[in-house]
Amino acid sequence: MTSASLPDPSQGVILAPRAWLPLTVVAMGAGCLLLSVWLALVVSLFGLFLLLQSQILRLQFSNEALLVWRGDTVLRRFPYSEWITWTLFWGPVPVLFYFREQRSIHFLPVLFDATSLREQLERHVSAQP
Numbered sequence: 468m469t470s471a472s473l474p475d476p477s478q479g480v481i482l483a484p485r486a487w488l489p490l491t492v493v494a495m496g497a498g499c500l501l502l503s504v505w506l507a508l509v510v511s512l513f514g515l516f517l518l519l520q521s522q523i524l525r526l527q528f529s530n531e532a533l534l535v536w537r538g539d540t541v542l543r544r545f546p547y548s549e550w551i552t553w554t555l556f557w558g559p560v561p562v563l564f565y566f567r568e569q570r571s572i573h574f575l576p577v578l579f580d581a582t583s584l585r586e587q588l589e590r591h592v593s594a595q596p
Contacts, residue, residue, distance in 0.1 A: 478527070478529055479527050479528045479529035479530065479534075480527065480528045480583065480587055481525055481526070481527045482525070482526045482527075482528075482579035482580050482583050482584055482587070483579065483580045483583065484521045484522060484525075484578060484579055484580075485521065485577070485578065485579055485580050485581070486518055486521050486522075486578075488517060488521075488562055488576055488577060488578060489514050489515070489516075489517035489518035489520075489521055489578065490514070490518065491514075492510060492511075492513060492514030492517055493510075493511050493514035493515060493518070494514075495510055495514070496508070496509075496510035496511030496512075496513070496514055497511065499511075517576055517578060520576075520578060521578035521579075523537055523538070524536065524537055524542075524578065525537075526579055526584070528587040528590075528591055530591075531546055531547065531548075532544045532545055532546040532547060533545040533547070533591075545566075545568065545573075547591050547592050549568045549569045549570070550566060550567070550568055550592050551567045551568065551569060552566065552567050553565065553566035553567070553588055553592055554566075555577065555581065555584070555585060555588075561577045561581040561584075561585075562576065562577050563575070563576060563577065564576070564577050564584065566592075
């Protein structure tokens with residue numbers, strides 16, 4: 468972990484949080500009550516966890532790397548120079564963001580504005596070799 472000041476919009480684009488995916492998962496959990504109370508509880512708790520994450524975490528696209536912030540702490544730094552590929556799954560309604568670096572792969576739920584996410588990825592990563 469790298470300690471730093473709060474995300475600074477002048478140092479790159481910070482994506483706005485979007486709660487539709489976590490709220491959809493919570494609604495699916497409520498729908499699961501027809502099948503099983505335990506299943507409904509598990510799915511609803513997962514949705515609440517995603518909702519919490521959407522409010523706590525921030526993605527920032529700087530000139531050199533994608534930064535994942537929690538409060539005033541950078542949790543992870545993903546330099547664009549190490550990226551191989553990326554994909555947003557489920558086209559018009561993206562719910563999962565996949566990207567591969569030289570040494571690892573990552574899957575993230577889309578808890579942020581998907582349009583801005585796609586624009587920033589095309590701007591920063593597509594130009595990479």
